Amino acid sequence: MRCRLSAVSLSLLAMLPSLAQAFQAEPALTPLEVLKVERYADDANPGSLRWAISTANQAPGRYRIEIAAVGNAPYVIRPATPLPEIVGPVQIVGTPWARDGQYVAIDGSAYVTGTGTDACPGAEPGQSGTNVRTTTLPGLVLRDTRGVELTGLEIRNFCIGVLINRSSHSEIHDNRIVANKGGAGIMLTGDDGKGQSTATTTVHNRIVRNQFVDNGDGLELTRGAAWNLVADNLFQSTAANPEPSQGIEILWGNDNTVVRNRFVDYSDGLQINWGNRNYIAANTFTGNSIGLSITGSGNVVDGNTITGNGIGIAVRPQPVSAPNRFSANRIFDNGLKIERCEAGGACVKDQPRGSIVFGVPGLEHASFIGSRGRGVDNDPAKRARICTAPGQAECQPAPNLGQAAPTLQAVQGKGAARTVQGVFQGMPAQRYQLELFGNRAAQGREAERLLGTVEAITDAQGQGRFTLALPTTGEAADIATVTATATSALGATSPLSAPLSLR
Secondary structure, three states: OOOOOOHHHHHHHHHHHHHHHHHOOOOOOOOOEEEEEOOOOOOOOOOOHHHHHHHHHOOOOOEEEEEOOOOOOOEEEOOOOOOOOEOOOEEEEEOHHHHHOOOEEEEOOOOOOOOHHHHOEOOOOOOEOOOOOOOOOEEEEEEOOEOEEEEOEEEEOOOEEEEEEOOEOOEEEOOEEEOOOOOEEEEEEOOOOOOOOOOOOOEOOEEEOOEEEOOOOOEEEEOOOEOOEEEOOEEEOOOOOOOOOEEEEEEOOEOOEEEOOEEEOOOEEEEEEEEEOOEEEOOEEEOOOEEEEEEEEOOEEEOOEEEOOOEEEEEOOOOOOOOOEEEOOEEEOOOOOOOOOEOOOOOOOOOOOEEEEEOOOOOOEOOOOOEOOEOOOOOHHHOEOEOOOOOOOOOEOOOHHHOOOOEEEEEEOOHHHOEEEEEEEOOOOOEEEEEEEEEOOOOOOOEOEEEEEEEEEOOOOOEEEEEEEOOOOHHHHHOOEEEEEEEEOOOOEOOOOOOEEOO
16 A cells, blocks of 8 residues: 655655754854862962963963862962952863862962951942942943853952953852952952943852852842843851951842842841842841841842841931832841941941831941941931821931731630731732731741731722631641731831730
């Protein structure tokens, strides 16, 4: 029996070669040539790090630099003068790390000299250390480039460990960034060289799985840094840190994602200064004077664990009040008197502390107590004032659009039918989201566990009512008090309500 192929079948057969080409895997990348660093002397001869960077810069995209273990650990390269700026694409890899977890250190102590933070000058005469504008004395520099990968390195004792200036699509992963006492451990900045921002230049970089220890600021995303990912890092300060400022500072940086990091023992774990639409999720904040300090607009703080800090979330006033959203965070055991205030923190006498606190002064405010940076003018007349009553002139209004906390009124029903009833005040005829939290302590006032959410609509006078069922099993079974927040359709979240006892 003969089979007759139709015209359609013949047409499909003719297409098979092109279909195969269309669906085949991407062609394998051409293997990179390897430049081996096998000598730790700082010279321009073959085998040194300086030689390898200079050689790779002549043909970007061609090389992978592998820094070998030389002698016995610890493995340390001490440049006597600044290394050449790195031109990507290129990989720079400390090879011992993948084998046994040992880092190759690039140590700046040979040319960053002086005492403490005074060794790191700012861009303005007389200023030094962290929290002043600076790009001076960095270790590794990625400027006006892209596609640089750094891994397996310990970068220490510079003023800035890694400077990423107007550069994109680079990945810094699995490194230790230690004791860089000027600008930051890693600084991502769009600085144009004159202190102004550049948009779309410092974007799509990935900073993942690094350890940041005893840097002034662990990491900065400043002056136009946007669409960068910071994930799975440790940011920790110890008693050895001369200027424990922020784990991360975001200054005029937008649309960055900060997830699954740990922030320990800083003035502020994370500080947002007029940055917008940054997404801060699933991080842990412990032992900081302030867990998160926030200005800007459209920032989202979601699903974080914030415990054992002075203030969990501090919302600072700014010239124009703007919405920021706090949702599903676990906030408990805060309110500690941690007075660590290097360009952040809470050191004002009788400062309210706790879970979510509005109106906390920052270094831009006259009422701030603490260091604004070494050599910064502290004239109170040049600082902003915070309004203490409506209608005051020449002062900054309440943050987060002044959204008031809801009021929890009563618990109704018994057993599985128990509900919490409450009221809130907002804008007329608007949708609000109410989140209900539970606390185990008999006097608990925070947000230890999220119990549920409900939506409610305000009436023509801006008044809203809500009812939310109380779960009775699992973690909710031992709840002693409940609190709540209200978030407007614009994304402005209130402080927590006063607690309502369930016992």
